[in-house]
Amino acid sequence: MARRILxxxxxxxxxxxxxxxxxxxxxxxxxDVNVLDAKAFETQLRGVAAGLDAVVNCVAFNDVDGAEERxxxxxxxxxxxxxxxxxxxxxxNLRLVHYGTNYVFDGQKxxxxxxDAPNPLSVYARSKLRGERRVAAAMDEFYLVRTxxxxxxxxxxxxxxxxxxxxxxxxxxxxxxxxxxxxxxxxITYAPDLARATSLLLETDSDFGVYHLTNSGSxxxxxxxxxxxxxxxxxxxxxxxxxxxxxxxxxxPAKAVLLNTKTAPLRPWEEALREFVAGRKT
Numbered sequence: 001m002a003r004r005i006l007x008x009x010x011x012x013x014x015x016x017x018x019x020x021x022x023x024x025x026x027x028x029x030x031x032d033v034n035v036l037d038a039k040a041f042e043t044q045l046r047g048v049a050a051g052l053d054a055v056v057n058c059v060a061f062n063d064v065d066g067a068e069e070r071x072x073x074x075x076x077x078x079x080x081x082x083x084x085x086x087x088x089x090x091x092x093n094l095r096l097v098h099y100g101t102n103y104v105f106d107g108q109k110x111x112x113x114x115x116d117a118p119n120p121l122s123v124y125a126r127s128k129l130r131g132e133r134r135v136a137a138a139m140d141e142f143y144l145v146r147t148x149x150x151x152x153x154x155x156x157x158x159x160x161x162x163x164x165x166x167x168x169x170x171x172x173x174x175x176x177x178x179x180x181x182x183x184x185x186x187x188i189t190y191a192p193d194l195a196r197a198t199s200l201l202l203e204t205d206s207d208f209g210v211y212h213l214t215n216s217g218s219x220x221x222x223x224x225x226x227x228x229x230x231x232x233x234x235x236x237x238x239x240x241x242x243x244x245x246x247x248x249x250x251x252x253p254a255k256a257v258l259l260n261t262k263t264a265p266l267r268p269w270e271e272a273l274r275e276f277v278a279g280r281k282t
Contacts, residue, residue, distance in 0.1 A: 004022075004024060004025065004026070004051050004052050004053060005022050005025045005026070005052065005053060005054045005055065005056055005202070006025065006026045006027075006028065006045070006048065006052055006054075006055045006056070007019055007022065007025050007026070007027045007028065007056050007058065008028055008033075008035065008055065008056065008057045008058060008059045008085075009028075009029060009030075009057070009058030009059040009060070010025075010027030010028055010029050010032075010058070010156075011027075011029040011155050011156040011157035011160060012029075012058055012155040012157060012160050013150060013152055013153070013154065013155040013160055013161070013163065013191045014058045014099070014150060014152075014155075014191050014194060014195060015027070015029070015056075015058040015155065016153070016155045016156045016160075016191075017152065017153075017191045017192045017194070017195035018056055018058070018195045018198065018199070019156075020192075020195070021195055021196065021199050022199070026048055026052070029157060030157075035059055035077075035081055035085075036076060036077065036081060038084060042088060045088055045092070046088075046092070049092040049094065052092075052094055053094065053095065053202075054094055054095040054096065054097065054202055055085065055089055055094055055095070055096050055097070056096075056097040056198065057082060057085060057096065057097065057098045057099065058099065059077065059081070060077060060078055060099065060128075061073060061074040061076075061077040061078050061124070061127065062124075062161070063124075064103070064122060064124045064248075064250045064252075065248050065249040065250045067122065067123040067124035067127060067250065068122065068123050068124075068249040068250050069249065071123045071127070074123055074124055074127040075123075075126075075127045075130060077127075078124070078127035078128050078130065078131045079127045079128075079130030079131045079134060080130075080134070081131075082098050082131035082132075082134055082135050083130075083131065083134025083135060083137070083138055085098075085135075086098070086134065086135040086137075086138035086139045086142060087138040087139070089139060089141075089142075090138060090139035090140075090141070094141075095141045095142065095143070095202070095208075096135065096139065096141070096142045096143070097142070097143045097145060097198055097201065097202070098131065098132075098135050098142060098143070098144055098145070099144075099145050099146075099147060100128055100129075100131070100132050100144055100145065100146040100147070100210075101124075101125065101128050101146060101147065101148065102146060102147070102148035102186060102187060102214075102253070102256040102257070102258050103120065103121070103122065103124060103125040103128065103148075103252070103253060103256060104118035104119075104120050104125050104128055104129045104132065104146070105118055105119060105120075105253055105256045106119040106120070106121055106253055106256075107121075107252075107253025107254040107255050107256045108253075110185075110255040110256075110257060111255075111257045111258075111259050112212070112256065112257065112258055112259060113212070113259045113261050114146075114209070114210040114211060114212055114261060114262060115210070118132075121250075121251040121252070121253060122250035122251050122252070123250065124250055132144055132210075140208060141208050142208055142209075143198075143201050143202075143206070143208060143209070143211060144209070144210045144211065145194075145197075145198060145201075145211050145212075145213050146210065146211070146212050146213070146258055147187070147189045147194055147212075147213055147214055147258070148186045148187040148188070148189055148214055148256070148258055149164065149186045149187065149188045149189060149214075149224070150163060150189050150190075150191055150194065151163035151164060151165040151166070151188070151189070151190060151191065151273075151276065152190055152191030152192055152276060153191070153192075153276070153280075154166070164221070164224065165224070165228055165273065165276065165277075168180075168224075168225050168228045168229070169228065169232055169234075169277075169280075171236070172229065172232065172234035172235075172236045173234060175236055176236055176237060177236060177237045177238075177239060178225065178236045178237070178238055178239070179238075179239045179240075179241045179245060179246075180220075180221045180222040180224075180225040180226075180238060180239070180240065180241070181220065181221040181222060181240075181241060181242065181243045181245070181246065182220045182221070182222035182223075182240035182241065182242070183220065183242050183243055183254060184220060184221060184243050184252050184253070184254060184255070185218055185219065185220045185223075185254070185255040185256075185257060186218060186219070186220075186255075186256060186257065187212075187214035187215070187217075187218050187256075187257050187258045187269075188214065188215055188217065188218070188219055188224060188269035188272075188273075189213070189214040189215055189266075189269070190215055190266075190269065190272035190273070190275075190276060192272075193215060193266050193267065193272055194213055194214075194266075197213045197263070197266060198213070200263070201263075206263070207262075209262075211260070211262055211263060212258035212259060212260045212261075212262075213258075213260060213263070213266065214258050214260070214266065214269075215266045215267060215268060215269035215271075215272050216265050216266055216267060216268045216269065217268050217269050217270065218255075218257040219269065222238070222240045222241075224273075225238055226238055227270055227273055228273065228277070231273065231274050231277045231278075232277055
């Protein structure tokens with residue numbers, strides 16, 4: 001295990017899983033630190049840096065449609081803060097793990113390796129790409145981990161968002177018919193698997209740079225919903241619809257599947273889904 005890490009966003013879905021692996025980590029969430037108060041954050045980080053090996057940044061503005069209405073907030077948290085954090089990590093001789101998204105791609109190619117050129121379609125995606133570029137410009141010893149469609153146990157925070165999987169399970173208890181989009185295809189990622197894969201990057205001193213870490217395989221939202229209802233008790237009627245059925249402010253890529261060419265593949269998402277559902281508290 002790395003000597004000690006700092007987890008930012010430690011009570012979100014992914015941060016909670018990382019904290020379970022790194023039980024000696026310093027775990028900060030929004031009640032512990034204001035990452036957008038540059039001076040206060042720098043002071044707080046400097047105060048703990050001597051005992052750290054790495055910082056893992058799980059903080060992000062993840063409201064894809066909300067970013068269209070609040071672009072300044074999205075760019076500040078997804079773009080400006082990661083660059084500032086990377087500069088501090090370089091100065092303090094700390095490695096940095098920062099998470100990106102498959103939405104930095106436009107979906108035209110369909111499947112993307114780590115070196116493919118991004119072309120973001122939305123404010124959210126552009127803000128995340130800015131964060132990628134500012135991290136890379138500020139330091140060398142970083143892991144930029146792109147991922148997609150995260151699901152798993154809800155984070156420790158009361159405001160931690162539910163994943164699509166839990167939303168579907170909850171909807172099935174309320175509705176007999178559910179519509180799901182079938183013309184947007186993504187990679188799928190189980191938060192505990194991503195946390196373990198992240199820890200392997202740190203513990204094996206993997207080469208620095210960009211990684212695509214998702215569970216193996218891909219799915220449309222309809223495919224994912226269908227699999228959910230195959231392994232859960234309630235069986236609503238599931239109807240495949242185009243994305244245009246649900247007017248949304250942000251443009252999504254039609255197919256942005258992340259291909260992992262640099263590390264051992266993670267298990268198929270269907271296997272991870274079965275594990276999650278089997279262990280979920282009802």
